[in-house]
Amino acid sequence: MKLSSCLQIETSTDTEQAPIRVLLVDDDEDEYIITRRIIAEVEGRKHTLDWASSYEEGLAIIEEGRHDIYLIDYQLDEKNGLDLLREAISDGCTQPMILLTGQEDREVDIQAMKLGAWDYLVKGRIDASALERAIRYTLEHKKVVDVLLEVQKQREKFVATLTHDLKTPIKAEFRIFELLMQERFGPLTEDQQLVIHEMLRSNRFMYQMVDNLLTAFKFEEGQMVLRMETLDLNELVSDAISIDLSGLAQEKDQILTLSLQPGIPLIPADALEVKRVIYNLVQNAINFTPKKGKIKINTEFRDHKVFVSVEDTGPGIEEVIQKNLFAPYASMSKRYRHIGTGLGLYISKKIVEAHQGELTVDSRLGEGSRFTFTLPDQQSEKSRQVSL
Ligand SMILES: Nc1ncnc2c1ncn2[C@@H]1O[C@H](COP(=O)(O)OP(=O)(O)O)[C@@H](O)[C@H]1O
Numbered sequence: 584m585k586l587s588s589c590l591q592i593e594t595s596t597d598t599e600q601a602p603i604r605v606l607l608v609d610d611d612e613d614e615y616i617i618t619r620r621i622i623a624e625v626e627g628r629k630h631t632l633d634w635a636s637s638y639e640e641g642l643a644i645i646e647e648g649r650h651d652i653y654l655i656d657y658q659l660d661e662k663n664g665l666d667l668l669r670e671a672i673s674d675g676c677t678q679p680m681i682l683l684t685g686q687e688d689r690e691v692d693i694q695a696m697k698l699g700a701w702d703y704l705v706k707g708r709i710d711a712s713a714l715e716r717a718i719r720y721t722l723e724h725k726k727v728v729d730v731l732l733e734v735q736k737q738r739e740k741f742v743a744t745l746t747h748d749l750k751t752p753i754k755a756e757f758r759i760f761e762l763l764m765q766e767r768f769g770p771l772t773e774d775q776q777l778v779i780h781e782m783l784r785s786n787r788f789m790y791q792m793v794d795n796l797l798t799a800f801k802f803e804e805g806q807m808v809l810r811m812e813t814l815d816l817n818e819l820v821s822d823a824i825s826i827d828l829s830g831l832a833q834e835k836d837q838i839l840t841l842s843l844q845p846g847i848p849l850i851p852a853d854a855l856e857v858k859r860v861i862y863n864l865v866q867n868a869i870n871f872t873p874k875k876g877k878i879k880i881n882t883e884f885r886d887h888k889v890f891v892s893v894e895d896t897g898p899g900i901e902e903v904i905q906k907n908l909f910a911p912y913a914s915m916s917k918r919y920r921h922i923g924t925g926l927g928l929y930i931s932k933k934i935v936e937a938h939q940g941e942l943t944v945d946s947r948l949g950e951g952s953r954f955t956f957t958l959p960d961q962q963s964e965k966s967r968q969v970s971l
């Protein structure tokens with residue numbers, strides 16, 4: 584069954600007949616009177632008009648979400664309509680907004696569009712039918728967008744459920760491969776060991792992809808909860824590497840070195856999630872660095888922060904690509920013939936930022952890459968809470 588087939592765009596129903604609630608945000612009362620007159624002349628479906636006379640009042644009413652559409656004047660006190668547009672959208676407003684200006688100004692028009700305005704109207708040129716048409720088309724457009732968003736949400740939910748359910752059999756397989764490798768079911772020939780080792784590796788890889796997909800979904804849904812403990816970061820780094828990364832590096836004849844600063848204080852963090860970040864960064868370094876390359880993992884403590892960096896002698900990353908590197912699905916896999924979801928760096932950044940840290944990249948084409956993340960110590964965590 585197609586997901587989209589369960590969703591239909593609502594056409595002429597009772598709700599269509601209900602009046603369209605319009606809010607005008609304009610600091611000039613004369614404009615309100617003119618707009619009210621224009622709206623009264625609109626034929627067909629009824630429109631009601633409310634008025635907010637300032638930026639702050641407009642923002643407060645928009646937050647209440649009582650209107651179907653907002654008409655926002657460009658000139659608003661010291662701030663302007665574009666600021667209001669930006670602030671309302673970042674506060675979560677999804678209802679359409681139309682920007683009004685006194686004069687045609689292409690710059691403002693383009694800026695408004697980029698910020699998320701649904702239309703742009705020049706005041707002196709609007710009559711009842713032009714305004715009615717702009718509102719009608721915008722609301723129709725909004726219905727289509729809502730349906731698409733709903734379809735996307737359902738798809739994401741479907742992928743999340745599927746990946747969650749896939750985890751159990753993958754884990755079970757993993758356990759069986761491990762038992763086989765330990766020769767619990769009888770001795771293995773060298774060839775059999777090689778095959779099982781390969782299966783174990785691809786099983787781990789599959790598990791990690793599924794896990795990354797699920798973590799990305801959790802962040803997007805706001806369901807990510809950190810389980811904070813006080814941790815020894817050096818121990819955590821060694822643990823994360825020892826899982827299977829050192830084996831992977833060995834297979835590529837790469838030199839993997841750890842340079843861990845002694846005496847780093849315990850840091851509040853979620854062990855599993857931080858390990859996931861280290862794993863993702865080191866796995867990328869191994870994947871993208873050619874055979875016999877060098878990978879170095881450093882830890883350092885300064886300015887109330889732990890710095891963990893993963894440095895490689897791989898191909899480096901072009902500057903244009905670096906800009907979008909942390910966006911979801913920013914995988915350049917095809918270029919390097921590597922299979923990946925393109926979610927590793929995205930979720931790593933999310934995890935680090937959830938810890939109030941930072942993840943940055945420093946890379947030069949042909950020379951290599953260095954990914955560094957920071958985690959604040961207990962003291963800066965406390966002072967942050969005090970200042971909140
Ligand atoms: N150490 C690295 N060296 C070169 N390119 C890298 C490195 N780490 C990441 N990249 C680039 O960033 C992209 C995104 O990485 P990531 O989010 O981990 O996704 P994936 O590994 O699934 O492709 C990679 O596909 C690759 O192009």
Ligand SMILES: [Mg+2]
Pocket residue numbers: 863866867923927928
């Ligand atoms: Mg990756």
